[in-house]
Amino acid sequence: MITSRKSKLGDWIVVLICVFVILICLLPILHIAARSLSSTEALIKGQVGLLPIGLNLEAYVRVLEDGKFTRALWWTALLTVIGTLLSLVVTTMCAYPLTYEKLKGRKFFNTVIIFTMFFNAGTIPMYLLLKSIVFLNKPIVLIVPYCLSVFNMIIMRSFMNDLPVSMRESAEIDGAGPIRVLWSIYLPLCKPVIATLALFYAVGRWNGFSDALMFMNVREYYPIQLLLYNLIAAIQSIDVVSAEGGFSPGLTESLKAAAIMFATVPILLVYPWAQKYFIAGATLGAIKE
Amino acid sequence: MDRIPNVSANNRGLRNYFSRYWTLYLLLLTPFVYIVVFKYVPMLYIQIAFKKYSLVKSLWEMPWANNNGWEYFIKAFNNRDFIFALRNTIVLNLLDIIFGFPAPIILAIVLNELRFKRFKRFTQTVAYMPHFLSWIIIAGLALQVFAPSTGLVNNVLRSWGFEAVPFLNKPGHWIATYTFLGIWQSIGWNTIIYLAAITGINPELYEAAAMDGAGRLRRIWHITLPGIRSTIVVLFIIRLGYILGSEFDRPYALGNALVNNVSSVIATFIYHFGIRGLQFSLTTAVGLFQSVVGVIFLLAADKLAKKFGERGVV
Numbered sequence: 047m048i049t050s051r052k053s054k055l056g057d058w059i060v061v062l063i064c065v066f067v068i069l070i071c072l073l074p075i076l077h078i079a080a081r082s083l084s085s086t087e088a089l090i091k092g093q094v095g096l097l098p099i100g101l102n103l104e105a106y107v108r109v110l111e112d113g114k115f116t117r118a119l120w121w122t123a124l125l126t127v128i129g130t131l132l133s134l135v136v137t138t139m140c141a142y143p144l145t146y147e148k149l150k151g152r153k154f155f156n157t158v159i160i161f162t163m164f165f166n167a168g169t170i171p172m173y174l175l176l177k178s179i180v181f182l183n184k185p186i187v188l189i190v191p192y193c194l195s196v197f198n199m200i201i202m203r204s205f206m207n208d209l210p211v212s213m214r215e216s217a218e219i220d221g222a223g224p225i226r227v228l229w230s231i232y233l234p235l236c237k238p239v240i241a242t243l244a245l246f247y248a249v250g251r252w253n254g255f256s257d258a259l260m261f262m263n264v265r266e267y268y269p270i271q272l273l274l275y276n277l278i279a280a281i282q283s284i285d286v287v288s289a290e291g292g293f294s295p296g297l298t299e300s301l302k303a304a305a306i307m308f309a310t311v312p313i314l315l316v317y318p319w320a321q322k323y324f325i326a327g328a329t330l331g332a333i334k335e
Numbered sequence: 336m337d338r339i340p341n342v343s344a345n346n347r348g349l350r351n352y353f354s355r356y357w358t359l360y361l362l363l364l365t366p367f368v369y370i371v372v373f374k375y376v377p378m379l380y381i382q383i384a385f386k387k388y389s390l391v392k393s394l395w396e397m398p399w400a401n402n403n404g405w406e407y408f409i410k411a412f413n414n415r416d417f418i419f420a421l422r423n424t425i426v427l428n429l430l431d432i433i434f435g436f437p438a439p440i441i442l443a444i445v446l447n448e449l450r451f452k453r454f455k456r457f458t459q460t461v462a463y464m465p466h467f468l469s470w471i472i473i474a475g476l477a478l479q480v481f482a483p484s485t486g487l488v489n490n491v492l493r494s495w496g497f498e499a500v501p502f503l504n505k506p507g508h509w510i511a512t513y514t515f516l517g518i519w520q521s522i523g524w525n526t527i528i529y530l531a532a533i534t535g536i537n538p539e540l541y542e543a544a545a546m547d548g549a550g551r552l553r554r555i556w557h558i559t560l561p562g563i564r565s566t567i568v569v570l571f572i573i574r575l576g577y578i579l580g581s582e583f584d585r586p587y588a589l590g591n592a593l594v595n596n597v598s599s600v601i602a603t604f605i606y607h608f609g610i611r612g613l614q615f616s617l618t619t620a621v622g623l624f625q626s627v628v629g630v631i632f633l634l635a636a637d638k639l640a641k642k643f644g645e646r647g648v649v
Contacts, residue, residue: 053550053551056448056550056551057448057450060445060448060449061449061451061454063442063445064445064446064449064454064455064458067442067458067461067462067522067523068457068458068461068462070519071461071462071464071465071519071523072461072464074476074477074480075464075476077479077480077487078475078476078479078480081479089485090485092484092485092490094487095487136365136366136369137366139362139363139365139366140362140363140366140367142359142362143359143360143362143363144363146356146359148352149356149359150352155363155367158367158370159366159367159370162370162374162375164629164630164633165626165627165629165630166374166377166626167374167377167378167380167381167622167626168377168381168605168619168622168623168625168626169602169605169606169609169610169618169622170380170383170605170609170610170615170618170619170622171377171378171379171380171381171383171619171622172373172377173609173610174377174380174383174615175372175373175376175377175380190369190373191373192373193369194366194369194370199366223355223358224356224358224359224362225358225362228362249467252469253467253468253469253471253472254469255469255470255471255584255588256583256584256587256606259606260606260610271469271471271472274471274472274475275471275474275588278471278474278475278478278588299479299485302475302479303479305475306472306475306476306479309469309471309472310468310472313467313468314464317463317464317467318460321459321460321463325527325531328524328527328528329527329528329531
């Protein structure tokens with residue numbers, strides 16, 4: 047490639063834009079991390095920037111000592127594991143048969159399933175259904191009602207459709223039934239798409255908020271996001287007061303920062319490892335059939 | 336299994352087929368029951384949009400609403416809160432389209448121009464991160480970073496001699512912050528599809544252009560942009576189709592009492608007046624209105640995309 051002086055300048059501009067994007071994405075997290083580790087005096091004086099001032103781990107100790115919060119963390123982790131496993135099983139059970147071109151009724155199943163992507167009954171009908179089948183305020187309401195994402199199913203189906211049919215056909219000639227083919231040929235080859243969907247489902251459940259807000263009012267079953275929201279809503283009202291009346295904000299600032307870190311760090315630890323998988327998944331999902 | 340249309344095949348062939356493939360139907364059973372119970376059965380409850388909801392009566396016994404059943408639709412459109420929610424839904428979506436739609440295209444082009452592969456990967460990894468954070472977490476970050484008295488941004492502004500900005504506490508500022516945070520959350524993730532489209536461009540085109548002495552901007556304008564044009568058009572039209580769609584978590588988590596007039600959208604209206612306010616008929620009517628208009632817009636968007644000679648979305 048020709049490297050004139052002009053294109054060198056261009057290279058630097060491109061690098062600068064990327065550095066800017068990196069900073070904008072990372073700085074808020076760094077700031078909250080710094081707040082969670084700072085002393086209350088430094089926080090009230092507004093001295094905390096990107097590094098903790100007056101290093102203090104008390105916020106973390108107190109969040110961990112608070113039974114409600116740790117219990118919500120474990121509960122959400124449990125929900126995430128169970129929910130993700132169930133979702134992956136149901137998604138596979140849905141996607142795999144639909145890849146058989148000669149499946150009788152395939153068109154019917156496809157239409158019935160895809161239609162729900164474009165039209166849904168709405169929140170209140172869902173609420174009334176859950177009420178009438180006695181799911182409301184039961185732990186199951188956080189696992190079952192949204193366990194299958196049609197969008198994710200389509201991602202898996204397109205991935206399976208791209209696998210050579212000849213493999214399946216030769217296995218069938220050897221006498222293998224559909225389940226056998228799924229178990230010993232498709233599933234091993236589908237590892238990348240399973241990893242992608244596992245990430246999507248797990249992040250979705252870990253971050254899930256509105257279903258708990260609407261369908262769950264038993265405090266012991268609150269997932270982490272709902273607990274966090276209640277905490278943050280409290281910050282908000284305090285800050286609104288301080289914006290108007292000039293009161294100093296509460297001393298629990300660092301506590302709230304620490305709580306945010308607890309909900310964020312698991313995600314930050316997981317998603318980079320799945321990057322090569324989810325890029326393929328996200329691209330497949332955009333190319334709908 | 337009686338649903339399967341009996342295609343002229345002879346009985347023996349059919350029996351052969353089922354003895355071979357019945358397990359496929361067994362697999363489909365669970366997801367199919369799920370879809371019916373959690374996607375189609377709720378549709379039965381849509382009728383309460385046209386009926387007077389009653390806690391004690393069954394779905395079929397409830398009396399029809401006035402005005403031939405349209406009572407609650409008429410009520411909705413005479414309801415100030417609903418009109419605000421409808422207006423805000425459209426305004427916030429339009430702002431997301433105007434500012435949020437071009438952002439990832441620009442970033443994808445910039446990333447494509449980046450020559451240092453490792454740095455490119457790092458930038459991508461970092462830029463994908465906000466997509467994985469919940470709106471509750473983002474609201475928590477935003478409230479601390481943008482807080483009027485103690486937030487980082489306002490501290491910096493004050494130390495430079497500016498006035499503090501009420502990012503989330505005044506309607507106009509709130510709308511801007513809401514739009515900005517939307518870009519922050521989605522810009523990196525949405526580059527994925529454009530970067531994939533850019534990969535599909537024939538590299539010989541770039542080489543030929545470089546030989547002809549075309550500069551960077553001209554290559555972007557004449558090769559990269561036309562190369563991803565169809566992706567842009569399709570995604571833009573789909574996005575237009577969702578103009579009446581409303582997220583719940585984002586406006587709900589970012590909103591507060593001072594900005595309710597601009598932050599309430601259809602989804603939060605349904606939550607406040609339905610699940611909290613128990614006005615089930617009214618909010619089911621609102622939800623039905625949103626769904627039906629959504630389908631119409633999407634079908635129109637699909638037609639439009641096909642008119643542009645692109646693959647449709649439906």
